[in-house]
Amino acid sequence: MTFKSRYHIPYLGAGLGLRAPHYPDLLQPNAGVSWLEVISENFMLDGTQSVHRLDPFLERYPIIPHGVSLSLGSVDALDKSYLKTLKKVINYLNPPWFSDHLCWAGYGGAHLHNLLPLPYTADIAAYVADKIRYVQDEIGRPFLIENVSSYVEYLDSQMPEWEFYAMVAEKADCGLLLDVNNVYVSARNHQFDPMTYITALPQDRVVQYHIAGHLDKGTFVLDSHDHPVRDEVWALFAQTVPLFGDVSLMIERDDHIPPFAELKAEMDHAQEIYTQAKVSATA
Amino acid sequence: MPQPDPPQLLQDVQAWFSRLRFAANAESQAQWMDQADQFLTASTTMSARERLDVYVTDYWPRCLDSLADDFPHLRRFLGERDFSNWMIRYLESCPSRSYSLYYLPTQLPQFFDENYHHADRAFVLGLLRYEWAVAQAGFVAQKPAFSTQGLSESEKQSLASRRFTFQPHVFIEKFDYDFQLWIDKGTAKKTKKSQTHLLIFRVAAEVKITVISAVQWQLYTYLKQGSTLATAIELAIKSAPENDLIALETQLSTWMSEAMQFGIWVA
Numbered sequence: 011m012t013f014k015s016r017y018h019i020p021y022l023g024a025g026l027g028l029r030a031p032h033y034p035d036l037l038q039p040n041a042g043v044s045w046l047e048v049i050s051e052n053f054m055l056d057g058t059q060s061v062h063r064l065d066p067f068l069e070r071y072p073i074i075p076h077g078v079s080l081s082l083g084s085v086d087a088l089d090k091s092y093l094k095t096l097k098k099v100i101n102y103l104n105p106p107w108f109s110d111h112l113c114w115a116g117y118g119g120a121h122l123h124n125l126l127p128l129p130y131t132a133d134i135a136a137y138v139a140d141k142i143r144y145v146q147d148e149i150g151r152p153f154l155i156e157n158v159s160s161y162v163e164y165l166d167s168q169m170p171e172w173e174f175y176a177m178v179a180e181k182a183d184c185g186l187l188l189d190v191n192n193v194y195v196s197a198r199n200h201q202f203d204p205m206t207y208i209t210a211l212p213q214d215r216v217v218q219y220h221i222a223g224h225l226d227k228g229t230f231v232l233d234s235h236d237h238p239v240r241d242e243v244w245a246l247f248a249q250t251v252p253l254f255g256d257v258s259l260m261i262e263r264d265d266h267i268p269p270f271a272e273l274k275a276e277m278d279h280a281q282e283i284y285t286q287a288k289v290s291a292t293a
Numbered sequence: 294m295p296q297p298d299p300p301q302l303l304q305d306v307q308a309w310f311s312r313l314r315f316a317a318n319a320e321s322q323a324q325w326m327d328q329a330d331q332f333l334t335a336s337t338t339m340s341a342r343e344r345l346d347v348y349v350t351d352y353w354p355r356c357l358d359s360l361a362d363d364f365p366h367l368r369r370f371l372g373e374r375d376f377s378n379w380m381i382r383y384l385e386s387c388p389s390r391s392y393s394l395y396y397l398p399t400q401l402p403q404f405f406d407e408n409y410h411h412a413d414r415a416f417v418l419g420l421l422r423y424e425w426a427v428a429q430a431g432f433v434a435q436k437p438a439f440s441t442q443g444l445s446e447s448e449k450q451s452l453a454s455r456r457f458t459f460q461p462h463v464f465i466e467k468f469d470y471d472f473q474l475w476i477d478k479g480t481a482k483k484t485k486k487s488q489t490h491l492l493i494f495r496v497a498a499e500v501k502i503t504v505i506s507a508v509q510w511q512l513y514t515y516l517k518q519g520s521t522l523a524t525a526i527e528l529a530i531k532s533a534p535e536n537d538l539i540a541l542e543t544q545l546s547t548w549m550s551e552a553m554q555f556g557i558w559v560a
Contacts, residue, residue, distance in 0.1 A: 051393055059435045063498070079392030085299035085307050092392060114303075117311040120388035123355055124348060126310070133300040140297035147294055161347040163334045166302055199344075201337060229338040230347065 012214035013185055014255065017152040019217050020106050021256035022072055024281040026273060027263065028064075035270035037066055042274060047260050050075040050108070054095045061102050068103065074218075075100055075108045076187075079121070082141050082155070083114035083128040093148050100149055107217060109154035109187045112138065112178060127160035130167040130174035139181030146184065154217050155179065156187035159195035159224075159233035171196065172210040179215050186211060188257075189220035190247045191233065198231040208250050216254045221247055221280055222262040236265035238276060248283050252291035259284060306332055313345075314352050315388050318381075322349065356384055359394040360401075363428045366476055367420050370483075382408070395432050398425055416470055416483045423472045426464040426493045430500045434461040438556030453523040457516050458559040464493040465513045473502065496555050508533040508541045509548055 013019070023044035028036065035041060046067060053061040053075075064073060079092065100108050113125040128134055146153045157175055169177075179186055188211065197204035223237030239261070251257075261277045309332060313325035326342055326349070333341035360380045361368050368376040387400040405421055439457065441449060459465070468489050475484040490510035492503045505513075508529055515525035526545070533541055552558060 055393055055395055055432045060432075083303070085303050087296045089392070114307060116392075117307040119390055120311065120315070121390065121392055122311065122314055122352065123389060123394060124351060126348065129302055129306060131300070131302060134303055137297050137299055137303070144294055144296060162341070162344045163336075164306065164332060165334055166332075199336065230336075230344070232347070 013152075013183070013212075014214055014217060017107075017185075019152060019185070020072075020258075022074075022106075022258035024277050024284070025071075025074075025258065025260040026277055027076075027260065028067060028073070029263070029267050031267050032270045032273070035274075037070070041070075041270075043071065043277065045072040045074065045258065045260070047074045047076050047262075048103075050077040050096055050099060050110075051079050053099050054092075061099050064103070072105065073103045074105045075103055076156075077108070077110035078125065079115060080110040080145065081115040081121075082110065082112065082138050082145070083126075083134070084116050085114075086116060086119065088141055088144060093145065097149050100151060105151070107152040107154055107185060108149065109156055109218065111158050112155040112175060113158045125158045127158060127162065127164075127171075128174075129164035130169045130171055132168065132177070135174055135177040136181060139178050142178070142182035142184050146182070152185055152217075154185040154187040155182075156189050156220065157192050157196075159189070159192040159199075161199055161230060161232075163200055170202065170207075171200075172207040176210060176212055179212060184215070185217040186215045187218045187220060188216050188250070188254075189222070189262075190250055191220065191222040191224055191239070191243050191262075194243050194246050195224050195231045195233045204246055205249060208246075209253060213254050216257050219247070219250070219257055219259040220262050221259060234265070235262055238268075239280075244279070244283060247280065248287050251284050251287035310348075314349060315385065353381065353384075356389065356394070356397060357381070359397055363398055364421065364424045366472070367417070367424055369481055370417065370420060372481075379405075379409070395428075398428070401425065413483050419468045419470050420472055422466070423468060423491075426466055426491075427500055427502065430462045430464060430493045430495050432462075435495065435556075436460060437560040439558035439560045440553060440556075453526075454521050456519055456521050459513075459517055460494065460557050460559055462495045463557045464491075465510060465517055466491045466493060467510055473504075492557075494555065494557055501555070506540055508538070509544075512541070512548075 025045035025047060026043050028046040028048045036043060036046070048064065053064065067073060077096065080088070111125045112128070114128060115122055115125060128138070142153060142155065155178065157171070175186070193204045193207050197207065221239050221243065222233070222235045223239050225232040225234045225237060259280055261273060261280060263273055309325060309328060313322055316322040316325060326345065329341040329345045333345060335341045336344060357377055357380055361376070371379065383401055383404045387404060389397050391397070391399070402418070402422055402425060405418055409417055438460070468491065469486050470484055471487045471489045490505045490507055492505050492513070494501055511532055512525050512529040515528045516522065520528060529541060530538060
């Protein structure tokens with residue numbers, strides 16, 4: 011039985027990240043968005059009371075909590091108080107899955123407020139997988155890990171990122187949130203073929219796509235989430251879609267948030283590419 | 294299920310990177326940057342050190358921007374350069390311990406109290422406390438509010454002996470300066486001393502800043518310290534000047550109903 015069928019993972023279609031400037035638009039009837047993703051921590055600040063701010067959206071949309079602070083790869087133990095609050099938020103939202111990043115974000119109790127890549131070794135894959143299992147046991151819902159964009163590679167890595175990503179997912183028995191833009195960014199920064207990365211992933215574990223914009227800084231590419239999706243990422247997305255089954259997709263934009271109509275048009279474009287790629291694959 | 298022990302390689306990488314990341318200036322960063330080649334590879338376009346720098350340069354602006362958002366008026370008073378210097382000193386001394394940048398200033402009042410000894414110390418410490426209260430009122434917990442609805446008759450009769458707990462987002466503050474007036478004027482100069490009492494709290498998603506009288510501040514302070522309503526009133530009467538005493542007698546019921554209306558007490 012595959013990961014998706016075992017956990018009855020639904021296909022949600024095309025969604026957007028919930029951002030304050032778009033609240034009124036998303037509360038209009040027929041906003042044309044199938045689901046929303048929220049940053050989990052934004053609704054954990056006041057002991058979960060703020061999660062009620064999502065009530066009007068929860069009446070209309072499935073809401074998927076996406077975290078940035080689990081810090082699965084940190085040598086620090088998982089923060090049990092954080093997990094307890096996260097569980098309350100998740101239970102309230104009742105999502106079909108939740109997600110965070112395959113990275114580390116703090117050390118010695120201090121937070122670095124960034125998503126930092128890990129050295130890719132079997133030991134570290136096993137360590138992170140154990141932590142993911144712990145998280146899944148605590149929360150009791152299907153969990154996805156997202157690949158982060160990166161700008162450094164470690165001398166002591168024993169395998170490419172895609173092998174590490176797949177190994178962690180298999181050992182932890184979790185799903186994958188495949189950020190297509192992050193694959194592109196890391197591929198440019200580390201000179202690998204992005205399709206080598208994507209074809210190496212376990213097909214049945216890919217549950218969700220992130221698509222976002224980036225900045226080309228000349229000597230490297232920066233994952234900025236503040237620009238429209240670039241053509242090279244659309245092209246990579248079109249190549250990705252036929253490899254996996256039904257996978258929910260969403261557009262991420264964190265800065266320079268455009269008007270709703272503009273972001274919605276980008277989401278519709280993603281949906282068109284997705285549909286076209288599926289049709290072409292079956293033809 | 295126990296949490297696993299981390300591999301040594303992770304310990305080494307993260308200890309090194311964290312020391313580098315929390316070093317605020319080029320001089321203190323240098324010794325850690327010099328170790329880049331021991332941990333990282335170069336690419337065809339960038340050295341290991343240049344690649345590392347992408348992460349290092351990102352941390353300080355992110356934290357400083359967050360603090361600037363929370364303390365816009367302190368920033369205006371101190372000026373851009375001094376504000377940044379003080380915040381960098383603070384972050385070096387007190388790295389972020391929360392998953393959220395909202396909590397970045399948690400130790401800032403204490404840090405300034407211990408380290409800021411200029412002539413305008415009282416003004417700066419007061420302004421910092423004012424802006425931090427306003428910021429916290431915007432995001433800390435809202436618990437179910439106390440209401441007299443649903444209370445039995447005997448419970449209503451015994452309200453005087455009740456101890457009231459304020460919502461975590463309620464701040465009962467006394468300042469030696471009228472910061473609201475100073476902010477409205479938009480001046481960068483320190484204002485004259487003028488004692489003000491403020492009630493800072495949140496209703497729905499909006500932070501409200503209300504000027505209260507000295508006696509109301511005293512009454513709420515006694516309540517916050519754990520006195521029953523009857524004791525708090527008694528103590529406030531004892532400490533109030535005669536003019537305020539009249540206000541206490543005539544406005545007590547108004548304050549009580551406003552407190553109920555705005556839900557500032559926890560059920």
